[in-house]
Amino acid sequence: MTATLRKGWCPGALAPMLSGDGYIFRLRLTNGILTFERAKVFADLARRFGNGAFDLSARANLQMRGVAGEKIADLQEELRALGLLDSDARAEAVRNVVPSPMAGFDPSAALDARPLVAALEALLARETALHDLPAKFGFSVDGGGLLPLQGVETDIAFAALPGAPPRLALSLGGRPAGELAPQDICAVAEKIARNFLRLRGQDRRMSAVVARLGVAPLLDGDAVVTPSSARDEAASCDNFLGAQPCGGKYFVGAGLLFGRIEADSLEPLAELAQAFGAAELRLTPWRAILVVGLERAAAVELAKRLAGLGFLLDARDSRLVFAACPGAPACSSARGDVRALALALAPHWSAQAGRVHISGCEKGCAFNAPALTLVAEADGYALIDFGLARERPSARGLDLAALQSRLISLAQGTRV
């Protein structure tokens, strides 16, 4: 099979992207469902074809890292045999749907979002006109309940409303745009996506088109979206790590340091979860994997075992609020080992003091919202007090000692 190789593209299994440590293969798993058998197979593939590492993306995809160029075709053949290759790279690239991580296991959810996600993905793969959507254009389907998709911003977002009969709230580029019945999700998504393509000009994201034109032109021709009724804010769950009750069962949230998981951790995670009677693993957009369908005692014991394996099980762990890209040497654009810096700074920070983003360059791949941001430069780190990596720094040339004292004083004042 011929690989489609492009640098600077959203990586896929058919369009791997070159990085400093080899090619990245993004595996888009429908509904974020990772069965135990598949997790073990992925761990084996990562050892044989990659450098053994995976990243969990902000869209709940698993990215295999460090694949050598000469191994791409063989890895694709293995993935195809597992039924994990799309028909072509464009169909794969457009299949960006963030799911509800607990769908089907949360009785408090307004609806089971799994069939809606599957239908939306099938539509995106099938309708070739939609393959012109920009690479980062994405959808989300939030079933509500215990773990709503908080902090996940997508171009076209559907979120279940409480009550009966089931209704979905629609947001375009973060702006409320109306309500619809769940069975209309594909028709509405297709209509809006086609309107976006017609209206977008040079814009690549829905938020830019909505800022320019409002939502009405994007809904043009769509009779099934009705104005939103007043509704309560979505419930929120601040802590989903460790053993957590859900309905009559439990789940365990296992946080990943910087969203990274090694094959040597993924395999024991799957084996332990299976041995403790869990149903399956679920990927989240929050750099954590959920083990779902557990009894209470099993969840408590499993959480202890996973903490011993290096997973982050305590929401107070300050390492959880550090976002850091792979940095040097994994990325050729990086000017520093940003993950080592994050680990050196974490003891001087507290999880309640807010997000810290440490970036190897101004691109800021790891986090795209305002935070206390440090950017590696040739002569130390630049500090953006509360902003994005590409914004103007308030200080430059900071070394480790200077950064530690800055973070200590900021944490004490909790300014960010």
Ligand code: SF4
């Ligand atoms: S932010 Fe820069 S250094 Fe970090 S991964 Fe992205 S391109 Fe590489």
